[in-house]
Amino acid sequence: MKLATLRLHTSTAAVRVDDDSTATVIDGYADLSELLSDPDWKTLAQNASGATVDLARADYAPVVPHPGKxxxxxxxxxxxxxxxxxxxxxxxxxxxxxxxxxxxxxxxxxxxxxxxxxxxxxxxxxxxxxxxxxxxxxxxxxxxxxxxxxxxxxxxxxxxxxxxxxxxxxxxxxxxxxxxxxxxxxxxxxxxxxxxxxxxxxxxxxxxxxxxxxxxxxxxxxxxxxxxxxxxxxxxxxxxxxxxxxxxxxxxxxxxxxxxxxxxxxxxxxxxx
CATH class of the missing domain: 3.90.850.10 (Fumarylacetoacetase-like, C-terminal domain)
Structure with a gap:
């Protein structure tokens, strides 16, 4: 599985990358730092069914923006x-x-x-x-x-x-x-x-x-x-x-x-x- 953090307008979102051109928003998680703090992060990412994002126009944030260390x-x-x-x-x-x-x-x-x-x-x-x-x-x-x-x-x-x-x-x-x-x-x-x-x-x-x-x-x-x-x-x-x-x-x-x-x-x- 491939994941990313994307900048979307005035916010960011954790996404699952489905192929070279599209990704699916993992609803409720602003970035992968937030997602990984949930013990069920892998299941949540696998089952995500949020909005579809066109990666051709994607703006990528640091993949894990807020590591504690x-x-x-x-x-x-x-x-x-x-x-x-x-x-x-x-x-x-x-x-x-x-x-x-x-x-x-x-x-x-x-x-x-x-x-x-x-x-x-x-x-x-x-x-x-x-x-x-x-x-x-x-x-x-x-x-x-x-x-x-x-x-x-x-x-x-x-x-x-x-x-x-x-x-x-x-x-x-x-x-x-x-x-x-x-x-x-x-x-x-x-x-x-x-x-x-x-x-x-x-x-x-x-x-x-x-x-x-x-x-x-x-x-x-x-x-x-x-x-x-x-x-x-x-x-x-x-x-x-x-x-x-x-x-x-x-x-x-x-x-x-x-x-x-x-x-x-x-x-x-x-x-x-």
Whole structure:
């Protein structure tokens, strides 16, 4: 099943995506954050019979607009770890992103000029939690995952590396395209790519992850409870602009496209102001 949050006139709505051209409104739920808070969210989505929406004119909001927490994982693809000259980690490297950093999968990303000198892309698989998870063992973790989506962990490298803590380079307002879909059934191993102005910059498969979604749910939930609608961003693959020689950063007016086969594609144009 494929779900989304759409902007409809002055409000938003949770929808079930029925095919490439139409979706059905899940009545009573303004977005997927609200829907996932209902223990029967999957049955409600499957049985939805609300208004039909033409996706050709759809305006997509961040797929889960109001996560209570977003836990990011750094250095989790073998290819990216190698290009950064590091050893494989024994434990996940965790940091946080705030919901304020999220934007729609096709929105413009507006970056303030003071943070625009080293703009970088990071294609990532997002894991969305479907029910409260606390101290969940890895073999049971899949039962706590609602689904998967696509995110660009858009990064201001100059801010990221000002200190040993990365959060400040990952949280600029409305800079992380998220969506367009939550897909409930997904198996690791499909192609993940970033294209900058149509040129492929990152290309790998999601089974290159060091720590899988199930392992991350296990590890994180032994630190803090994960709630419905919370998001785990699983890390990026090799090919980031900062690791290139010479470095290649996103410029004003350039479009970044991130895709994961079997889930979807987002596309954000960068505007520097």
């Amino acid at each position: 977003i836990v990011c994982v750094g250095l989790n693809y073998r290819s990216h770890i190698r290009e950064m000259g590091r050893d494989l980690p024994e434990y996940p490297t965790l940091f946080t992103k705030f919901a304020d950093a999220l934007t729609g999968p096709y929105d413009e990303v507006v970056v303030p000029a003071h943070a625009a000198s080293e703009l970088d892309w990071e294609a990532e698989l997002a894991v969305i939690i479907g029910k409260q998870a606390y101290q969940v063992p890895e073999p049971e973790a899949a039962d706590y995952i609602a689904g998967y989506s696509v995110i660009n962990d858009y990064t201001m490298r100059d801010y990221q590396y000002r200190t040993l803590q990365w959060d400040q380079g990952k949280n600029f307002y409305r800079t992380s395209g998220f969506g367009p879909f939550l897909v409930t059934d997904y198996t690791l191993g499909t192609r993940i790519e970033t294209r900058l102005e149509g040129q492929v910059m990152q290309s790998a498969t999601t089974d290159d992850l060091v720590f899988t979604p199930a392992q991350l749910v296990d590890y994180i939930s032994h630190i803090v409870p994960l709630h419905p609608g919370d998001v785990i961003i699983t890390g990026t693959t090799g090919g980031v602009g900062h690791a290139r020689k010479p470095a290649r950063y996103i410029q004003d007016g350039e479009t970044v496209e991130v895709s994961i086969d079997g889930i979807g594609t987002l596309e954000n144009k960068t505007v520097i102001k």
